Amino acid sequence: MSVFDVRKRDGLARIGVLKNGETILSTPAVCNMQELFPSLGERGFTNLPLSAGASDAERFFAAGSEPSAVHPQAEAAADAGAYLFANWNNTVTDSRRYVEYLEKLYAKIRPDAARYAPASALPSNVASLIYCGFDLFDYTAVDLCTIQGKFCTTEGEFEADYMEKGICGCEGCRAGDLGLHNRLALEREIANARLWIERGQIREYMEMRCRMQPEQVEILRRLD
Ligand SMILES: [Zn+2]
Structure with a gap:
């Protein structure tokens, strides 16, 4: 079982350390989650939509091994070190459901366990996810943007030719590598959010970041 140790809190946001076997990961973090939790590659038919009702949850929901999946209509594992918020990517543009599910799910899980939001994190929304208490992310959403020819920034996702406008000087932009950029x-924005948690000012950072994202402003308002 993995062990998650919260080192600093700022509202719902946390800085922590996840130990899983030989791996020690400082969070919030993005990584290859299948390397961290090999069981993620072996799960079939466990991807129940968050909106599924109680009868479907009873028939089809399986928490699986770690990270243990959670669902609004099912009990959560009592001893997990990490929880998987499957299909969270489908809620990021629906603030009402987002906050409703968040409240329901946080009430079910151990507070001192890592929370993984799969396929959800973009540079434009990861500060909001971290503000809401998520710790672990993967590269799925940014890699999908790369396939779609989108240039990801903290202000949003733009056409690939924005890479030539000189707004970013990262290694990826210098090499003309959209995927690397x-x-x-995403990594840079997570590092930024971490810094503001350390300073106890993640709220101020989030307010500054979400101005161009109406759905994030709405999440903030509903959370308040
Ligand atoms: Zn770049």
Whole structure:
């Protein structure tokens, strides 16, 4: 079982350390989650939509091994070190459901366990996810943007030719590598958010960041 140790809190946001076997990961973090939790590659038919009702949850929901999946209509594992918020990517543009699910799910899980939001994190929304208490992310959403020819920034996702406008000087932009830029932009934004948690000012950072994202402003308002 993995062990998650919260080192600093700022509202719902946390800085922590996840120990899983030989791996020690400082969070919030983005990584290859299948390397961290090999069981993620072996799960079939466990991806129940968050909106599924109680009867479907009873028939089809399986928490699986770590990270243990959670669902609004099911009990959560009592001893997990990490929880998987499957299909969270489908809620990021629906603030009402986002906050409703967050409240329901946080009430079910151990507070001192890592929270993984799969396929959700972009440079434009990861500060909001971290502000809401998520710790672990993957590269799925930014890699999807790369396939779609989108240039990811903290202000949003733009056409690939924005890479030539000189707004980012990262290793990826210098090499004309959109995929590398998108991954580095996500890593950089997570590092930024971490810094503001350390300073106890993640709220101020989030307010500054979300101005161009109406759905994030709405999440903030509903959380308050
Ligand atoms: Zn770049």
